[in-house]
Amino acid sequence: MKKEGKIGRKPFAARLVLGAAVSVLLLLGVAINCRTKQAGEDQVLRFGMFAGSYWDVPNGNCYQIIDDAIMRFEAAHPGVKVEYVSGILKEDYSEWLSEQVLLGKEPDVFMIPAGELDMLASSRIIKNLNSLIERDKNFSKESYYQAAYHYGNIKQKQFALPYESVTTLMFVNKTLLQKEGIAMPGSGWNWDDFLSICRQVTKDIDHNGITDQFGYYGYSWQDAAYSNGLSLFSEDGTTSFFGDERMEAALKYVKELEEINQGYTVTSKDFDKGKVAFRPLAFSEYRTYKPYPWRIKKYSDFEWDCVKMPSGPAGGSRTELNTLLMGISSRTGQGDLAWEFMKTLCYEEDTQRELLEQSQGMPVIRKVTESPQLQALLNNDTPGRSGTVDMNIIGQVMDEAVETPNFRLYPAAMVMADGEISRILKGEASMDSGLLKLQREINGLLKQ
Template sequence: MKKIIGILIAGVLILTGIQIYSNQKQVITFGMFTVSNWDVPNGNCYEIYENAIERFENKYPDVQVELISGISKEDYVEWILGKSLTKEVPDVFMVPSESFLMFAQSGLLLNLDSYINQLDTAKFYSSSLEAGQLKEEQYALPFESVPTLMYVNKTLLEKENIALPDNDWTWDEFYSICKQVTKDIDGDGLLDQFGVYGYDWLLASHSNGCELIDEQGNLAIYTDQMEDSIKFMQKLYALNQNIEVSSQDFDEGKVAFCPMKFSEYRAYKPYPWRVKKYSNFEWDALMLPSGHDGDHSSSINTLSMGISKNSKNKDMAWEFLKELTYDVECQKEIFTLSQGVSVLKEVTSSQETLDLLSKDNPGDSSFQLKMLDSVMKEGTPQVMFTQYNDIIQQLDAEIYRIIINRHEDISIELKTIQDKIQAK
């Protein structure tokens, strides 16, 4: 009986000691949503963060990172705002691109300028780093980015005796090729081969130097560059003679070009290589064609991470923020556990990364994965804002009405649309 009592007492003392030790640990919280930021399937949404936490806690044994999860992306912003009312915002938390301005302007995010000099910021792609800046002050660090590339049906171009464009191509070259390949192949009087699927006014406007939002935060579509972009889209759309190009046309190899976010390529691999398997055509990728007043750079969408302004553990939160965004091991896992591109130049441009991505390509593909580094270097941050998706949907409906109906008074139409949306 004495032995049993002794064992019980020892057990209680051990548990008490563990509890005391645990209570001595510094706890920082990390808030995330449960799906991919890029709206594509991701079965490993937790693994990359759990690995980062494990490495971090090994570096700092006296620190415990509490992962707060289970929040959907749709509910995430409301959840963060709710936490801000009680000053319980996680020490470190995800900052989606469309929410950055609201989070920064409302005082939720800690200004990182007093910490940023600890880093060599030249290691980040500038397009990614700038996604976390407001008035040249840093409020968040980039975690992963996604550019858009133009995929090219090489087999179709070869059949039409058209040379593959280079990365410095323009709207004029793009339109010329689309015009040449758009035709009735089977002779039934209806077009059944097309130039492009999925290219929209937003991509066109970005490559023509358009900014949807001005420096004051107002909608700014009433510009010469936007008018020029819509005129180009009208020409491109007219080639199809009111026939809507479908995803099936694309899948069957009847389309020369298709823009695709890198995240979609990664998530749905072997798509578009799935297409190649069934339709026996080869693909390559290019940067987007440049407009008359723009360039061929891609709009870079970035998921950032920030620190709560009310965090009681700011210094240790900063260390964990670095683990996510600046640590090479964590950033390498972007390419294996997520669908984006690492925000660190040395990771994305490394031979290890190129070899990894090459495994996804068919053996006879000449897809230039090295282009990713160039795309990221030459890209520009995608300016997003609160209610971005809602406003884009409104613009889609209004602008496609202009494109499809071939309105000539585009400038007047744009002014009307801008005033209408801005007034809401």
């Protein structure tokens, strides 16, 4: 069951409830407003969610998967009703959850806002799931892609389960490569292969003196760093590694790629017109572009395929994995029931299968993601000449993926990094000393 709800925006200061204020409330023993089940009444389990897509792409019916899961859960648990508030936008959800925590009325099970797992865990707002996992003989963490599962782990304690993930694939304009007589990259391709192909295809094809065919669009310094074996931050988010020699190698490589375009800024429109050979694309964007009406004839004039990202000399085909997590309130009076409902969302194959049908993310259960049925579903989404996505490739990418950092100051640290690295790539700052300076400044930020 869902309840309609709306909240207004408040100043940022009003959202500090997930820090010291919450800890004080917990220490004072604020009582949760538990509802005692009366004879003949249904037992109510509350669920917290936001409307729309976690991946900031169009989502036609964000409630369908949840409603279907609730229906199955309630059928398996007579006398239990699951309720949630609808209409809470993603950008308002963190504030809404904070207010519920302050009131002692947070949902029994809820989606965890990006970057707030550590704060929710350290403030003891969410339950440590280790004991539930250990005694549940019908649950196996091995069923998950390990990077997705580990995203909910802090210092060997599992505080959340993954619901859906998104990773990045390299999309390839097969028609352009075939025209140039270039073979599709294989699974073991590397930076040198990528650079070589970009050089070969970047040219003036209509001979008017202006370059109008390009090697790539959207390949970032983060893509290069991850594929060169570098993690940008320590697992606990207290240290950065921007001064690492692998970062310097990654930036030199990105600069070499940029020089091929001779100052021209390649755009997504160039790729859509078939003028670009390669584009890293998040799976959520792929799912948004593919089905009508979002596709709007994109990719209709050329055939494409996807491969893993090229490997750096000190790394592999690693890319970033972003994951939506769910947790259980530490103050719930229905811990076992909340665990069973969270498993319905995050572990049950029916729910995970419906994610690929109704959402833009990827299931986090390996068996579901790599099933022949889902490969057929993706192929049915691909009319005409466009192309296909091999779920085995996605499985390999998920296995090798790097978890997106999940600590509170990560967004601020990345804004700082983007600004300074942009200056370095433009030649406005020294590469070696600039990266060391950046590392010192970010480490100072992380100690706040």
